[in-house]
Amino acid sequence: MPWLEQMRTQSFLSILLQLHTGELTFSDWLYFHALFSMFGMQLKYYIFVSLGIHFTNVLLLFLLLRRGMGLSFEVSFLASLMYLGFYGHFHAYTWPFAAHHLLVVFFILLITFFYLKANERLEQNPSDKRYYWITLGLSFVASFLRLSILIAPVSIFIHIFFSNTESKKVLDQFDRWIPVFIIFPFYQMIVLGYGGEGAVLSDFLSPWHKIMGDKGGVYGGARFVAGFWWRAVSGQMVFEACSCTKKEQYP
DSSP states (O other), rough: HHHOOOHSSOOOOOOOOHHHHTTTOOHHHHHHHHHHHTTTTOOHHHHHHHHHHHHHHHHHHHHHHIIOOOOOOHHHHHHHHHHHGGGGEEEEEGGGGGGGHHHHHHHHHHHHHHHHHHHHHHHOTTTOOOOHHHHHHHHHTTTOOOOOGGGHHHHHHHHHHOOBBBBHHHHHEEEETHHHHHHHHHHHHHHHHOTTTTEEEEEEEEHHHHHHHOHHHHHHHHHHHHHHHHHHHHHHHHHHHHHSSSSSSOO
């Protein structure tokens, strides 16, 4: 907490560089900086905020299952109730510095809900893109969260590929949602590319850095991102080739 207070006097660029070589991301700093400004060192209020986010996530899960996926009230309620008291997630809403996990879950649920609604509306009326733009806006905001937020675009990718039996429809939906796949990894790749000593997951990701190029410094981060997008283009060609193995071939 004192460290967050000291960072108030530093420049924006200096804050970014310090965060990306430590255990916090920029979104974490914004969250704790706001709470510190309101509550100071009274940690009980941090826990109250975490509990509020957790209960909000329970409601979002219920709405996603009930309205987004069309499950019955009983199934949606039971699943939400199980998540509410899930012990494996207990630390996330009782330990203030684990709030980033709650924020990631919040945005994953919200983005998935609006993604499904956007597909439903676009099927009924292709000109109705309100939910589509809401989904992209939420994706942009969520892309600045921790690395685990990439669960959201991965889930969308899996849904596109396995929820359709026609290859043409798979490719059409992939083209529709390709902005999501561009938005999400961009900030994460810069963070991973720049990450210095003590960066989160640096040891685990060292083989990835060797494949994608040397990291360290702004230019290292740029090379890292460029290497990622080069492989992403190759991945799209693989995706198109795999989708053409479905029963109905893309003309």
